[in-house]
Amino acid sequence: MKNILAYVESINGTIKRSAFEVATAAAQLKSKTKTNAIAVIINGNEEIANQLFEYGVDQVINIPSEILQKYSPQAVAKALYQLASAKECDTMLFPASSDGVELAPILAAKFDAGYISDIIEMNLENDDIIVKKPVYAGKSIIKAKVNSPVKVFSLRPNVFTPIKQVSDVKHYEVFSPELSSNDCKTIVVDTVKNEGKIDVKEADIIVSGGRGMKGPENFYLLEDLAKVLNAAVGASRAVVDAGWRPHSEQVGQTGKTVSPSLYIACGISGAIQHLAGMSSSKVIFAINKDKDAPIFKVVDYGIIGDALDVLPKLTDEIKKIKG
Amino acid sequence: MNILVAVSRVPDTTTKILIGNDGKSIDNNNVKFILNPYDEYALEEALQIREKNSGRVVAITVGPTENQETLRNALAMGADDAVHIKSKDENFDSFFVAKNIANYAKSFNPDLILMGKQSIDFDSLQVPSILAELLDLPVITIVTKLNLDSTKVIAEREVEGGKEIVESSLPCIISAQKGLNDPRYPKLPDIMKAKKKTIEEIPAQAFDNKVEVISMELPLRQRLNKIFNAGDDEIKEVVRLLHEESKLI
Structure with a gap:
């Protein structure tokens, strides 16, 4: 085996949590294979x-690049x-x-x-x-392996635990790729953030609601709980299809597959396609009036x-513990 | 505007998965197969674009004989033509699928290539990006809104905690996310008509698989399964357990 490349994502100079997960995985692989683990960051710095x-x-x-100031998958891959x-x-x-997942297959x-x-x-x-x-x-x-000489993998967020293990060697370097603006086949012209919302894919705790919430007007109860737990709000397919919640919150086979530490399902009966999307959560807690x-x-x-x-009542009790 | 829509055949979302005799794929017995839901959004978008701009919508699939059903579904929804890149067996290798679609796309020269962001079987999210590299075309994945004129597209792409507005020239490759549109239900006469249409058959080109599945297993997770009634003390107890036993809050 040759060297390991770990692609690090950052937003406005701050590294995403996933970067430490990918770096840890690369470092662990390195120590077993006596190779080098190289983390790559675009427009980063020594800090x-x-x-x-x-x-x-x-x-x-570090790849400092004017052309890569804005994300364009084919230019990054190049x-x-x-x-x-x-x-x-x-x-x-x-x-x-x-x-x-857009970049990796291009590379x-x-x-x-x-x-x-x-x-x-x-x-x-x-x-x-x-x-x-x-x-x-x-x-x-599935248990699987790659048979070509070069191997590419993407790691599901929240699954690989970041572990601090300071390296003996700390080599920092700047790399200048040969790129032209023609390499940016797509251009991000604007970015819209869902202010104050945590994405279900990245959340450590998810509070999800289903038809048992009886209507979109009751989802404030989930939002209140989510706020106390610093959690994301999720939804079942039924309530997304009914237009109560945006599809970006849908958990399940035609929504997001998630692996949070804690998944709280409220008024969700547990259709097979929903269970598929959340069953790898570390702890699952459900509230439902149907015991079956x-x-x-x-x-x-x-x-x-x-x-x-x-x-x-649950939100109140948790507030007491959180002080 | 000519549009190529790649579709795949997948188990219905309500399917309970059992492992097949080979120990590395699912047992297909009693499984109901459907047109991949994300491909329905792609196809619906293609049909709407055709209705506004004229042109042809061609549905393409790579897979064994059974994939014909999927193409019939696409024809019933309104695709003008269907192309079946026929392989002997089901093959989940994304390079195999992408290379075979690329071969066809090179002769058809579509203005736009659409497909679902992923097939809900192997959930790989690979084909659109690989295809982009093979055809040297721009790619925008996980798209929830699409606007286009004769030369360029503006797409909304779902990203963590928000969305990006992405611009690209045509031709390009777009992968569809839920929310892009509401796919139409085919009407009975269209379903009947679709049954009589000719499907173009092209033998798949073989490639060495790059990914090897060693085995398949069902997820096994032991759960504590502590169930309580909704009394105040019991709610308190669950919160205590989450705090002290699971140490999550």
Whole structure:
């Protein structure tokens, strides 16, 4: 095996949490294979590099580039291709974010390499990188490997735990790719943020509502609880299809597949396609008035009761603990 | 405007997955297959663009004989033509699928290539981006809104915690996310008509698979399964457990 490239995402000079997850995974792979783990950041700086060294990577390469000021997948992939070729990287790790999953296959195609997306486990067996990836929205899991010389993977957010393990070697370097503005085949002309909202994909805790919430006007109960827990609000397909909540909040097979530490399902009966999307949550807690609802088969904690009655009391109790 | 829409055949979302005899794929017995839901958004968008701009909508799929059903669904929704890149077996390797679609796209020269952001079987989200590289075309994935004129597209793309407005020239590749539109339901006469249409068959070109599935397993997770009634003390107890036992709040 040659070197490992870990692609680091940042927003306005701040590294995303996923960066530490990807850096840790690269560092762990490196220590088993006696190679170098190289974290790559676009328009970063030494301060960011120092944060990454704390997670065990031994090289951080910064790509300062006017052309890459705005994200354009094909231009980023071209820069990474040049860097990976120059630094002899044959294993590339990306976060399975919306940009990561757009970029990684382009880079894989440049190397004519195999790519496995959204992996939840990575191990070394007889020099082969063996990964696990949920398929059918998590209804089953495949164990798989890449057979081409170059291998590309994207890591599901929130699954790989960042571990501090300061590296002995801390090599910082700047790389200048050969790019022209023609390499930006797409241009981001504007970015709109959902102010004050946490995305279900990135959230550590998700409070989700279903038809048992009885109407969009009652979702403030979930938002109140979410605020106390610093959680994201999620929704079942039924309530998204009914227009109560935006589709960006939908959890399930035709929505988002999530793996938070805690998933609180309120008034969600547990249709098979919903369970598929959230069953890899570490702890599941459900409130439902039907004691026979399928959701209770997959929970750690459950309360049999009307979510509209239970939620205000629950929020109050949690507030007491949180002080 | 000529539009190529790539569609795939996937198990219905209500399917309970069982592992097949080979230990590395699902048991297809008693599974109902459907047109991939995300591809329905792509196809609906293509049909709406055709209705405004004229042109042809061609649905394409890569897979075994059974994929014909999926193309019939696409024809019933309103696709003008259907192309079946026929392989002997089902193959989930994204490079295999992308390369075969690219081969066809090179001869058809569409103004726009649309497809779902992912197939809800292997959930790989790879084909649009690989195709972009193979055809040297711009790509915008996970799109929830699309506006276009004869030379360029402006798309809204879903990203963590918000959206990006992305511009690109034509031709380009777009992958559809839920929210893009409300796909139409085919009417019975259209379903009947679709059954009689000719589907163009092209043998798939074989490539060495880059990804090898070693085995498939069902997720097993032991749950505590502590169920309570909705009394005040019981709510308090659950909060205590979340705090002390699971240490999550």
